[in-house]
Amino acid sequence: MNELTEMHQLNTDDQIALRRFRNTLRLAGGGYIVFGIWSIMKFLMMITMQQKYMEMMFDLSDTMADTGMNATVGDIIFIIVISLFVVGIHLWIGLGAVRYAQGSGGKRSHLVLAILGVIITIVQLPLYFYDPVQKIIQDVDMTTIASIMVDITLIFLFFDMIISTIQIDKLIRSTAVTDTDTATDKG
């Protein structure tokens, strides 16, 4: 059938690749925002169910009590602040990725944080098996395995984000690829 517009220019290999990477980045960004829920759950489980972290928090509470602040209020404030920080990081990275994928955000701050994120996630994987402070090998149970698998998924997600961002940037710069198809259905 005859083309109404110059469709062949919209379906070059570079244009197709650009759409593919934008879609991947958008999904990765959205996925990382949802991962924020997991991060908060992990944090809450850590401070409420692991003795050493509970003690750390009580020490902090005691410090706050010395200043006259109620210990329970201190605990709650501590939890809220950390949770907001975790959510904030996830939103910053995730929304940044989604905006970049949609072509509406020029900055790539999410890329730097994603690189940091993947490094931190990889580095902390061995800590599931070995505690360097107490120098003991940790017990690995089913919950630990589940956490490890989730973190591995997160690593893949970060790599998706990083590679997609770099490829999008490369495709836009290297050819005269116009941003004609960032218009999406809002539904």
Place this chain on the structure above:
Amino acid sequence: MQEDFHYYATYCAAFIAGYTHDESLDIAYSAQFVDLCSRTVLVKLKAPVTAATTQLQLELMDARTDIIGIQDITRIWASFHFLPRDLYAYKEKRPKKYMNKYRLICGPNGDLVKKTVELAKDRPLQSIGIAMHVLADTWAHMNFAGTPSLVINNASNFCELIQTEIADGNGTVSGDETASYEEIPLTFRHSPSAPDDLDGHLYTNSLLQRDETSIMNLGHGRAGHLPDYSFIRYRYMPAWDDYRLTEKDNPSDYYRAFTQMVYAMRYLHGDLESFEVDRYDQDTVAPYEDRIRGILIKRQLVANDDWKAFGEELSGEEIPGFDLDRYQDEYMSASDDDRDDTFIGGFVQGAIAHKTMVSNEIFESGNKLAGFVQKL
């Protein structure tokens, strides 16, 4: 497609092809009845439910989406509304499960269109109406499949193409390829009860459901009613096409559907010896081309009035509105032995024959999505 094309335009095509007013009415009624002959109606009539040619929204809400349910849904929708273009299509590096769905993608001028028209030869007018519905829908519903599938039927990146000027300057409305187009992004909302806002480019589509076999991913739900509006030209990205954009020129496609219907019905009327795909009776339709194209490009939700007026001018007779109950008393009051001789009885026979043919072809191609179907 909607009632404007399945009922009124089919009447016009039948009359132009040489059928009488009454014959054209029977053909048109049958073509439109395909969109309404659900299990609910058949149960009410005490007719065979295997003749169902559609499923109501309430029926779909209760439909199972396990393999049995999927086969039931596919038998109906792939047979009557999304006739597959190529049951032996090939796409590299795809598993069988994906290819089964990919091969159900609808499109015009496939082998099944020829079989559909030939099946209606020397059969009652109801079978012709069913064949015309199926043929017309291959043009409107192309690039979607009659089976629930996110990876096939999902679509995004919609924008409407509004013709801004005709390059040849002669004012023709033929969708000349040298015309220029303005691209306007479309917005979808999820409000089935609200009519589409044509001026605001605000349309309704089905909710995005990431479950592969969700009912929301059946047919062209993700594109809303866009395929059924004859006036619209748009660009979008179907999920199955690996991030390629596709253009849909409905005025042009609908005109081809009309001329192909005339060609098919001239064959079924006995004026032509054979029916071949990708052939259109442009000559017979030529005197009416401007009138038809004018109806097709008119920006309106439903074009019933325009097609009706055209049909009545053609025949000089009044075309009654479509009445779902018209032939029901005749069927229900007939004895068991005489039911096949009633109008709905003829439709039921034609629907079963067509569904069996298509489902058998799908089965014979090695695709189990329409179930195990033996040839009649």
